[in-house]
Amino acid sequence: MILARGLRKSFGDFEAVRGIDVEVPRGMAFGFLGPNGAGKSSTMRMICCVSPVSGGELRILGLDPAVDGPQIRSRIGVCPQEDTLDTELNVAENLYVYGRYFGLPRGVVRERIAELLDFVQLTDKASAKVEDLSGGMKRRLTIARSLINSPEILILDEPTTGLDPQARHVIWDRLFRLKQQGVTLVLTTHYMDEAEQLTDRLVVMDHGRIVAEGSPLELISTYSSREVAELRFGIGEHEGVAAMVEDLADRIEVLPDRLLMYGEDGERILESVHARDLKPAATLVRRSSLEDVFLRLTGRTLVD
Missing domain, CATH: 3.30.70.980 (YebC, transcriptional regulation domain)
Known part of the structure; x- marks a missing residue:
């Protein structure tokens, strides 16, 4: 689903990503972990096809982001770190507008809205204003929005930051169900327990390089x-x-x-x-x- 070889990202003289190799098979939950400034966000932005590659090779779904960006973006979902929901619209309208961005027919979008609100347990909030939702509800709505186009890859940047333990576990459950359905998950997180719970495999980045890779248990066994x-x-x-x-x-x-x-x-x-x-x-x-x-x-x- 994702293949990177010698992937690099530079901003002027500063090299944020320094030649990393990544391979993510279909249906895997893959994590990028590392301190702030390690190069995680730069890597994720290249995978999301919103930041051009400075060097090396990157293929998403077998396609080249440099020439197939729109096609790739139509097949992936992105859940950003911040909830960028439209506060002027209600819950269902947020999903409807986003679905139309992807060019989905109105009838299909309405069906997807009903399915996704049920999936994230927000059916009873369909007509509620976004500003009236709790933090956990907003996060679940953002995840639902990222799924409106039935993506093959779901990219999540800090999916549960700022949530209470109960809300985090609800989101973990939803993400686990997505993985069971065959969706490939790629995530960054600051929570170590979240990485252990959700990821099958992860890389640890530091100063733009991968310093370790393996399953959570493999990394713990090797380095501690x-x-x-x-x-x-x-x-x-x-x-x-x-x-x-x-x-x-x-x-x-x-x-x-x-x-x-x-x-x-x-x-x-x-x-x-x-x-x-x-x-x-x-x-x-x-x-x-x-x-x-x-x-x-x-x-x-x-x-x-």
């Missing part, structure tokens, strides 16, 4: 330990404590508010720390996650 012990001490104490316990873990990360100690047995790490008469204000043992992979690969959390 089985468990992590989190220890919180007083402000400014973590650097000093790290030097005292560095031999107790496979790896240590020092964050401003806590100390992360990586190993196969988090409880044993905590016992060893207490045995040295160190008394953290709070402790937690958890399994490794994609956020730990980020710390290992980029040296910072995704939201920095």
